[in-house]
Amino acid sequence: MKHMINNIPAEEHFAQGHRGCAGCGSALAVRYGLKAAGKNTIVVSATGCVEVFSTPYPETSWRVPWIHGAFENAATIASGIHRSLKMQGKRDKVNIIVFGGDGGTFDIGFQFISGAFERGERICYICYDNSAYMNTGVQRSGATPKYASTTTTPAGSKIHGKQEFKKPLPLIFAAHGVYVATANIAYPQDYIKKVQKALSMKGPSYIQVFSPCPTGWKYPTNLTIEIAKKAFQTRITPLYEIEKGILSFYRKPSSVLPVEEYLKMQARFKHLTSAEIKSVQKHVDDEWNRLEQLEVTKVRI
16 A cells, blocks of 8 residues: 555555456456455455456465355355454454455345345455356346347347346345445546445445456457446446445546447447337436436435
């Protein structure tokens, strides 16, 4: 934390040389998250892209203590670490972070996370949201956006990709009474600030960080940050936090772009009709208006 570059800690706790795909957004999500947490951190990883490309035996990219559990139970492992450190009187000296992909968070691991949050375990769960089960072959998840073509929801002549909208997981976890924030790898200062705030909480916290995937989304590897910025500018991925049930935006786009500007950059959406693009635009507008209404009225989630 002593040396800073553009308000970002310079010390690295996630080593280069891992085997992530070129342009991997999830690698940046982990790198920035650990910069925020610092060296006195224990990490638990759910099965997923990050676990696989960061620990090909006998090598590792982790410069902090790290443990891998099954796909579903990372939050439970972190709960055990929290209880153990608490009994030893060391809990305030160590940060506990879980990194899980959207498959292990939105779907398979959901009940374990919900249980940990209901029990009030002091863990920070960070979901690197790349919108599908990328590690196992780009299958749809609860985080996959509507109409996206995946290997289990291929775009055909009758059915154009996934038929359901993305699960509003930040709002679901906010209903547990925990600190919740959304982030984006294109805005690392905001992400780092939110991770540090989450780690300062005396109870559970959840951060969902938008992490584009060139392999699954089918775009050139040099466009990861540009696509992440487009997601913010089109209001597809709003940046906000929810504390004590009250939602507040971190920032809003100075000029809003149509969702088509984001969709056309990815081959997973190349099959969309004009009617389907309009459907996506309406959903994005409706969700944005719902969030703004929550902010204005200060209704507890």
